[in-house]
Amino acid sequence: MMKKLVLIALLYLGTGIQANAQDNYVHTAKGNLVKILTANTGAKIKLNDVITFNVVQKTEKDSVLFSSYTMGHPLKIQVQACENAGDLMDVLPLLAEKDSALVKVPTDSIFKDHEDQRPPFLPKGCNLLFTVKIEKIQSLQEAMAERNAGLAKIKAEEIPARDKYIADNKLVVKTTPSGLKYFITQPSVKHKPLTGDTLLVNYTGKTIDGKVFDSSVQADAQKAGLNQPGRNYEPLQVIVGTSAVIKGWDEGLLLLNEGSKAEFIIPSNLGYGAEGAGADIPSYSTLVFDVELVKIKPIKHAPAKPVTKTPVKHKTTAAKKKS
Structure with a gap:
């Protein structure tokens, strides 16, 4: 007989993030649900870090709305303070480099106060699903140095x-x-x-x-x-x-x-x-x-001013005749 798994509810101090023992999702302060799919050791993402990541966005009916993999390259953003559930900024501090996670974002949070912008395929009460893979974490200084070096190389090749x-x-x-x-x-x-x-x-x-x-x-x-x-x-x-x-x-x-x-x-x-x-x-x-x-x-242009040449004075080389 298999032993039942015991899920321990964790409290993440200072972030307002709590674990949900029922489904192994973590609740964030903005109401997102996060399940860590792949966990790695290493420093977690911090405010102002620049992250390179891949993401797939789906509906609950598994319709793909966006994929960085389809674009052919990952996204890069600087981590800012979280403003709404949809920006995922409250999720990122849970992740380290090479971590992956599944995030459920309540659409009611996204369209709060502007329901007129809600598309028909995202009805009330549903979630948007994001699968996120963190490829690289850099400090702002590291990211700027990398960008400048890359631009210098491109400029030299032009x-x-x-x-x-x-x-x-x-x-x-x-x-x-x-x-x-x-x-x-x-x-x-x-x-x-x-x-x-x-x-x-x-x-x-x-x-x-x-x-x-x-x-x-x-x-x-x-x-x-x-x-x-x-x-x-x-x-x-x-x-x-x-x-x-x-x-x-x-x-x-x-x-x-x-x-x-x-x-x-x-x-x-x-x-x-x-x-x-x-x-x-x-x-x-x-x-x-x-x-x-x-x-x-053509528009009406002012008539061109005639060019007048200034006479050139020539110096005489004749010697003054002695009396």
């Missing part, structure tokens, strides 16, 4: 990668003093825009490894497999020279004639820099844009 793209594609480019590289693919003899003019621009943007991340041209978007629901495929309106777009665009568009097409090779300092722009544009990314200046809608 110029060689850009030069390789130009060489591999046998491009003959012009380079402006700022570092913008471009070449005209369809010339035009029409007029050029001035700062403040509204331009209609068709474009397709990609990284130098060929990944298309945006396009105003439907054929290009479909060819690249872009998912842009609700997108109206039409030229983008840009007020040029007013910082409404990235610096590389502001500079490059002023170099084009109406009706011309060009390729811009925009270094990161004229694009999105160290921050990047979401998953599609990493830090220190050189961007490539195929652009067409479809139309210029």
Whole structure:
């Protein structure tokens, strides 16, 4: 006859966390239920630590709502004070590096005071289920040092990668003093825009490894497999020279004639820099844009002031004649 397991109720002082002897879940101060699936020795997570973790979020009917494994990389966050049950911050102090846990989060806590935002598949009284695996724990200083070292490596690789793209594609480019590289693919003899003019621009943007991340041209978007629901495929309106777009665009568009097409090779300092722009544009990314200046809608510009040349006085070299 098997002996019955005796579950000991534990009290976690200072955290408001109590064990539930009935189902081996731990209750947190915010009402979450936590079951440790894999426990390891080592320091527990502390406030301000930076953690790298994988997580799967499900409904009680086992429908997956989110998975970092599907994304292809873990998440990284800094641990803050807990504000609501859904942020899991009251769960993290229970875990050490390589620990895993199942967390039940009451949806009534998540949608308290804003029931209008509750989706139909999360009815009152149900829980959201999170399976969390802690991959790495770092102090804020350690995480910043790692990030800075990684960014420095990426930054150092940008110029060689850009030069390789130009060489591999046998491009003959012009380079402006700022570092913008471009070449005209369809010339035009029409007029050029001035700062403040509204331009209609068709474009397709990609990284130098060929990944298309945006396009105003439907054929290009479909060819690249872009998912842009609700997108109206039409030229983008840009007020040029007013910082409404990235610096590389502001500079490059002023170099084009109406009706011309060009390729811009925009270094990161004229694009999105160290921050990047979401998953599609990493830090220190050189961007490539195929652009067409479809139309210029000029504003009324002040007439250019005539240039007057100042006469140059020449010194005489004639010696003063002696009397």
